Amino acid sequence: MVQAEIICFWITIFTYACAFCLHLFGFINAKTRSAKFAAWLLWAGLGFHTATAVLRWISASHPPVTDTYELNLTGTWFAVLIFLVFTKIRKVDNSIALVVTPIVFLVLGQGLMSRSEAVPMGPAYQSPWLVVHVIFAWLAFGCYLISTGAAVLLLLRRNLLFWKPGISVQPAEVLDLVSYRFIVLGFINHAVMLVSGAIWAKNLWGHYWSWDALETWSLISFLFYAFYLHVRAFRGWKMRRAAWLTIAGLIVVAISYWGVDLFAPSPHPGP
Numbered sequence: 001m002v003q004a005e006i007i008c009f010w011i012t013i014f015t016y017a018c019a020f021c022l023h024l025f026g027f028i029n030a031k032t033r034s035a036k037f038a039a040w041l042l043w044a045g046l047g048f049h050t051a052t053a054v055l056r057w058i059s060a061s062h063p064p065v066t067d068t069y070e071l072n073l074t075g076t077w078f079a080v081l082i083f084l085v086f087t088k089i090r091k092v093d094n095s096i097a098l099v100v101t102p103i104v105f106l107v108l109g110q111g112l113m114s115r116s117e118a119v120p121m122g123p124a125y126q127s128p129w130l131v132v133h134v135i136f137a138w139l140a141f142g143c144y145l146i147s148t149g150a151a152v153l154l155l156l157r158r159n160l161l162f163w164k165p166g167i168s169v170q171p172a173e174v175l176d177l178v179s180y181r182f183i184v185l186g187f188i189n190h191a192v193m194l195v196s197g198a199i200w201a202k203n204l205w206g207h208y209w210s211w212d213a214l215e216t217w218s219l220i221s222f223l224f225y226a227f228y229l230h231v232r233a234f235r236g237w238k239m240r241r242a243a244w245l246t247i248a249g250l251i252v253v254a255i256s257y258w259g260v261d262l263f264a265p266s267p268h269p270g271p
Helices: 002-029 032-060 068-088 094-113 128-163 172-205 213-234 239-263
Strands: none
Touching: 002 032, 002 094, 032 068, 032 094, 068 094, 068 128, 094 128, 128 172, 128 239, 172 213, 172 239, 213 239
């Protein structure tokens, strides 16, 4: 079972890599057929990604939500799924995959480096609020990732068109709106994540909030996006200003999800 999981994991990586290369080729050469085939490869990669998560679930006898490897595996699955669904309904352009896919690589790679053997889930994790907390955390991450992809393309748009006029890039106004909408969606999911995490903490430790490093950074990232929404609505910060804030926001989220564990012990109980 473990060997099958590892094989599926590397097939997932390879399929995503092929999809990225095809997206890049189609983007540079304005080949819509390449972009469509790349989207099919992403769906195929998501299928192998799903198989990897299911095999891990079977090996551990619990959902893959306990250690860094499992969380990264689950989080990137949500991110790719959200991207593909919104691409399918034509709310997101395929070109955003040029930013989404490399970040998915990095997150999966970081998870793989910390991979450990599957172990049974401890009593602290056996709570429905944990499931709600993790699902909405990764929904928020997926939305913020798509928003960042649109922001990066917005900032590069002028240079890309100057470099090669044949490149198909959405208008800056459209990219700005896509980025804004996904931040709003991510912000809502982020709020549910914080509330569900607080309820889980209350049931586990007897208090809703303890101001440890992870909780504090989660709140900081939430307040950062609240600041983004405020300055956009009341200060008129759009386009390039908003794009830079969006990229900075994903960095803050990355610190919240992964950076804290490098400098402070995790407050979450062991499995």
